[in-house]
Every structure is written in C-alpha cells, then in structure tokens.
Amino acid sequence: MFILGLTGSLGMGKSATAKMFAEEGVPVHDADAVVHRLYDGEATPAIEAAFPGTTKDGKVDRDALAKRVLGDAAAIKRLEQIVHPLVGAASTRFLAEAERRGAPVAVLDVPLLFETGGDARCDAVVVVSAPADLQRMRAFERPSMTAGKLAAILAKQMPDEEKRRRADFVVDTSKGFDAARAQVRDILKSIAKMPNRRP
Numbered sequence: 001m002f003i004l005g006l007t008g009s010l011g012m013g014k015s016a017t018a019k020m021f022a023e024e025g026v027p028v029h030d031a032d033a034v035v036h037r038l039y040d041g042e043a044t045p046a047i048e049a050a051f052p053g054t055t056k057d058g059k060v061d062r063d064a065l066a067k068r069v070l071g072d073a074a075a076i077k078r079l080e081q082i083v084h085p086l087v088g089a090a091s092t093r094f095l096a097e098a099e100r101r102g103a104p105v106a107v108l109d110v111p112l113l114f115e116t117g118g119d120a121r122c123d124a125v126v127v128v129s130a131p132a133d134l135q136r137m138r139a140f141e142r143p144s145m146t147a148g149k150l151a152a153i154l155a156k157q158m159p160d161e162e163k164r165r166r167a168d169f170v171v172d173t174s175k176g177f178d179a180a181r182a183q184v185r186d187i188l189k190s191i192a193k194m195p196n197r198r199p
Contacts, residue, residue, distance in 0.1 A: 013173030
C-alpha cells in the first residue's frame with residue numbers, strides 16, 4: 001500500500017483537498033478529526049490534569065485550552081506530549097485497516113506532518129498551498145479567528161515556502177475546486193507508477 005501524506009497550513013484548502021481524495025475512493029485519516037474525538041473523551045483526564053480548568057462535563061473546552069496554550073511553547077509541548085501518541089496510535093490502526101481492505105493508497109491528513117516528523121511514515125507528501133493573501137482571507141472567515149490567534153498558529157507551522165520545497169506534489173487551491181480536483185487525479189495517476197520509499 002502506498003502511504004500519501006497530506007499537509008498544508010491553515011487556510012490553504014487542505015480539508016477540501018482531503019475530501020477530493022476521499023471522493024476518488026482513497027481512505028483518508030484526518031488527524032484533526034481524531035484530536036476532536038480525543039478532546040471529547042479519551043484525552044480529557046490527562047489534559048485536565050496538565051491544564052486544570054480547561055475541561056467541562058468530561059470534554060475539553062477548546063477555547064479555554066487555546067487561551068491557556070497559545071503563544072506558550074512549553075504548554076504547547078506538554079499538550080502535544082499527551083495528544084500526539086494517541087493520534088499516532090489511531091493512524092497506525094487506520095493504516096492496518098486500509099491495508100487489510102486492500103486499498104492501493106491511503107492518505108494521512110496531518111496539519112503538522114513535517115513539524116512532527118510524520119513525513120518519515122509516508123511514501124510521498126502532498127502540500128496544499130495558496131497565495132498568502134488568499135490564505136489570510138480564508139483564515140479570517142473562520143469563527144473566532146483573530147490576528148493574534150492566526151499569528152500564533154502560523155508561528156508553530158513550517159513556512160509554506162519550505163513545505164512546498166519539501167513536497168513531492170503541490171496542490172494549488174487558488175484556481176478553484178475543479179482545478180484542484182484535476183491536480184488530485186493527476187497525483188493519483190503519478191503515484192500508481194511510483195515505488196514505495198518507506199523502509
């Protein structure tokens with residue numbers, strides 16, 4: 001099975017691109033969705049222990065947690081030490097299941113793929129990108145997004161230029177859905193001829 005990493009900074013159109021891979025019949029593991037599920041249960045006790053007062057009714061209060069950790073490198077590191085192993089275990093289960101079902105390709109959709117070294121698990125990496133002004137515009141369409149919050153999020157992400165440089169493929173989402181979908185199909189054709197590069 002060929003493992004394709006999918007990543008891209010906030011506001012680049014990564015979620016829409018992940019959906020396009022899914023529409024082509026490719027199983028997609030959404031790391032963000034796993035984090036949301038963990039915040040609704042499994043990770044809650046450990047997060048409450050590390051950051052008292054950031055959970056309510058057995059679930060993580062995302063706004064309270066964001067206020068506590070954003071801009072605090074040590075707090076972010078502590079949170080990642082709780083969450084990343086759980087997300088890693090979920091992705092291992094996902095890949096085993098995709099392989100069992102005979103999927104020729106599986107996608108790991110991970111916002112911090114390069115930053116966490118997750119690209120080492122992949123045979124190729126797709127970076128979703130768009131011009132910076134379009135990225136900002138999309139980011140501010142999100143509820144509760146502020147200039148400070150955007151700056152803090154981008155500060156912990158590798159610059160887009162560096163991601164594109166390290167990518168095997170780049171999907172440019174600035175030209176609309178149809179153009180992005182065509183790029184996704186081209187990538188799937190290309191990887192069908194590529195060897196797996198994982199050891």
